[in-house]
Amino acid sequence: MLNTRKCGEISEEDFGSEQTLCGWLQDTRNLGGIAFLQLRDITGVIQLTLLKKKLGDNFKPWASINRESIVQVTGIVKENKEAPGGVEMLPEKLEVLNNAETPLPLGVIDKIDSEIETRLNARYLDLRKKEISANFQIRAAVSGAVHEHLRKEKFLEVHTPKIIASATEGGTSLFEMKYFDKAAYLAQSPQLYKQMLMSGGLERVYEVGPAFRAEEHNTPRHLNEFISIDIEMSFADDDVVMGVMERLIDSAAKAVAKETEALETLGMKPIELELPLPRITYDEAVEMSNGKVEWGEDLSMEATREIARQMNGFYFITKWPLSLKPFYILPDDNPKYSRGFDFMFNEVEMTSGGQRVHDVNMLRERLKEQGLDPDGFNHYLDPFRYGMPPHAGWGLGLDRLAMTFAGAKNVRECVLFPRDRTRMTP
Ligand code: AMO
Numbered sequence: 515m516l517n518t519r520k521c522g523e524i525s526e527e528d529f530g531s532e533q534t535l536c537g538w539l540q541d542t543r544n545l546g547g548i549a550f551l552q553l554r555d556i557t558g559v560i561q562l563t564l565l566k567k568k569l570g571d572n573f574k575p576w577a578s579i580n581r582e583s584i585v586q587v588t589g590i591v592k593e594n595k596e597a598p599g600g601v602e603m604l605p606e607k608l609e610v611l612n613n614a615e616t617p618l619p620l621g622v623i624d625k626i627d628s629e630i631e632t633r634l635n636a637r638y639l640d641l642r643k644k645e646i647s648a649n650f651q652i653r654a655a656v657s658g659a660v661h662e663h664l665r666k667e668k669f670l671e672v673h674t675p676k677i678i679a680s681a682t683e684g685g686t687s688l689f690e691m692k693y694f695d696k697a698a699y700l701a702q703s704p705q706l707y708k709q710m711l712m713s714g715g716l717e718r719v720y721e722v723g724p725a726f727r728a729e730e731h732n733t734p735r736h737l738n739e740f741i742s743i744d745i746e747m748s749f750a751d752d753d754v755v756m757g758v759m760e761r762l763i764d765s766a767a768k769a770v771a772k773e774t775e776a777l778e779t780l781g782m783k784p785i786e787l788e789l790p791l792p793r794i795t796y797d798e799a800v801e802m803s804n805g806k807v808e809w810g811e812d813l814s815m816e817a818t819r820e821i822a823r824q825m826n827g828f829y830f831i832t833k834w835p836l837s838l839k840p841f842y843i844l845p846d847d848n849p850k851y852s853r854g855f856d857f858m859f860n861e862v863e864m865t866s867g868g869q870r871v872h873d874v875n876m877l878r879e880r881l882k883e884q885g886l887d888p889d890g891f892n893h894y895l896d897p898f899r900y901g902m903p904p905h906a907g908w909g910l911g912l913d914r915l916a917m918t919f920a921g922a923k924n925v926r927e928c929v930l931f932p933r934d935r936t937r938m939t940p
Contacts, residue, residue, distance in 0.1 A: 522558020867908025
């Protein structure tokens with residue numbers, strides 16, 4: 515290692531000892547005879563106190579290093595109640611390992627709020643801010659809890675192809691690509707594959723992977739590439755997989771609650787849940803929307819805002835009209851309705867899922883009803899002909915879930931390098 519300690523981890527036992535630290539020099543205040551430098555690494559910030567009398571010719575060059583340069587500094591660490599964190603270092607040796615050019619495209623410690631577009635253009639600088647990197651601490655806690663929880667419930671992790679030959683969620687939002695001399699598409703969801711795995715006898719599978727949607731929306735919730743958490747479960751109905759959903763959310767909430775420092779940085783309180791989470795039917799949702807939506811229409815943002823005022827937090831919307839759900843969702847006993855559900859946090863949709871059609875003839879009919887040609891789906895349909903169990907599942911957007919737990923207003927805050935309607939770089 516190039517360092518002997520981390521900036522934020524100097525303890526009382528270190529006082530009076532010589533240590534070597536490495537990090538970004540985030541600020542310099544030169545008062546003539548004395549200069550205060552701030553050195554930052556992932557653990558925190560420490561003050562470097564430069565005394566002109568002591569350093570002689572080194573004083574000026576050390577006190578004028580460009581902000582955000584990488585330095586390695588060796589000196590005695592000591593207590594100083596006036597310094598941030600109550601600690602300072604008196605440098606004896608200081609080397610610039612990598613100089614940062616000026617001006618910076620984005621301030622790191624400046625109090626000015628830059629536009630999100632400017633920040634995303636210089637994401638590497640943006641991430642150096644604690645209040646930004648805290649979002650990724652929360653995201654990692656959520657993602658870790660997802661894997662841990664689903665494995666605990668005996669789901670097998672799988673990886674399905676992202677280059678596919680036909681649509682899964684309808685043809686309109688597909689990214690087409692060239693696959694040698696053929697056309698191929700980027701997967702919108704692992705939907706058809708996870709269902710095929712049920713015929714493959716795996717019974718409980720999950721995948722956390724990228725999904726691509728060529729949607730034109732440019733909203734705080736939509737991306738053109740997002741991470742989808744998918745499960746599929748045999749011999750289960752919609753009710754059973756809603757149970758998996760709420761237990762998973764509870765595990766994620768508990769994991770996030772342990773991220774005390776990140777939560778504090780973000781000014782967030784842990785979300786506490788009481789299971790079972792509330793469930794309302796689509797019909798009740800329409801009623802609660804106070805005329806913002808007509809029966810048979812998808813719930814608009816205006817409508818879900820109205821519903822969220824009454825629901826507050828996480829809740830399910832069950833029993834959707836069949837006409838609003840994809841071909842693979844099972845019709846309810848009353849075929850006006852389906853066994854499809856959505857899972858919401860306030861006005862934002864986190865998940866859709868449901869019990870699936872497992873009868874191949876019904877599936878062919880459902881494809882036709884939705885204007886799709888069953889012959890184009892033979893690879894998907896074959897597994898249904900030779901022993902497909904009843905099954906159910908859901909897809910949950912990791913980015914939206916991270917945004918919820920981090921209290922972010924825009925999903926892009928919780929995505930390192932978002933891909934949206936206008937952004938492919940960096
Ligand atoms: P759906 O299309 O509703 O369902 O997607 C499931 C969840 O994925 C997230 N999501 C998105 N996140 C960010 N940007 C987007 N453009 C975007 N689109 C979707 C949302 C959404 O709730 N195959 C079904 C799931 C299933 O039935 O198992 C599906 O993909 O959080």
